[in-house]
Amino acid sequence: MVIDVQNKQDGVQISEHHSDRRAAVKPRTFGQRLRHERDRLGLSQADFAERGGVRRTTQHIYESDTRVPDLNYLERVQEAGADLAYLVLGERLPPGRQDTITLSYATLSNIYRVVDEFCRDDDGHPLPLDSRLRFFQLLCASVKDRGSSDAELESLRSELARFTGT
């Protein structure tokens, strides 16, 4: 138990100074980034699960990349202090760039294509409008930060594919 607490404290402190072993190797999967964020916030798996509104087993399943969470969970963990852009895209948003966005028609069309591709259930049917809308907003915010060239959108697309495990 003592070792666990010590590790957690080290994780928080060292990751902020970019010398953590886990931080040195960029977490490739969503589960690894989720674990990384939880360690950064200094929360146990059970505590983080409670803030995300899920059971501890589900939290563990998310962290082991067996299943991906829904948008409600992501919103809740964002409220708990997790960096959503980092969790989903693997890159942290600089502060003060989250208010208004200007996107070209071509970029919006590309975002629409990505939403249409990813917002589907197991059988290929579109998710409810509410879920698609939130995903659209998330993508708009991400594209604004990353740039809207085709290459950037393609890298965003491949990261999302990795995130969803498809």
Add this chain to the structure above:
Amino acid sequence: MRTNNLSQRGLHVVSQSMSTVVEIRDRFWSGVWWTEWRRRRQEALMAKVLEDAGEDSMAARTVTERHRWLERGVKYWRPSPPLVIAALEASERAGIPRRDLRLLALNRDLRQVGDDVKVRRAWWAPVLAYSALILILCHWALLSALVVFSPAMWVAKVIGVAAISFFYWFLWPGFGLYSTQAYAAVKRSGTAVEQAARAASPPKAPVVPLQAHRM
């Protein structure tokens, strides 16, 4: 105008309900509910292991890997070896319909042969598939004929034939999943799945005999 809208909505509701019923029917015959039940049990075990041994313990890793295997099994209707699962996921990324992949996994037509993943193309698959189809059709026709030529009232005959047809409508997909549909999936997507599997297979390192180093 309003009647048109109402009838369109009605048709939409009926088609939605029908697709749900068909989906439930396929899930029943595929036996994926059994894998789902095993996954739920594994989750209960995982909760206990996490509580007792912690998330970084070896016991938790073992349980997690087993759960992952079952989770993929639910996705593709039957648990498969890791190399086969990787091939299925690569095929899905390549745009092959999930239903075909499920049929391949369910019938174990996608197999690991050495370090490669191959699709089984057995000569007896079409024979078995069409024999099953003919057998079921003959049986349905025989029972329907018995009802039609019975001395009952015509209403009873219609109800009887409808009930028999409904029974076979439910029964046939059970056979179809393992016969005609499986054969069609191999024919339709077999080559593409093998190509996707080949493209996604991890690079192989050459095996150097230990003796060569000693000399």
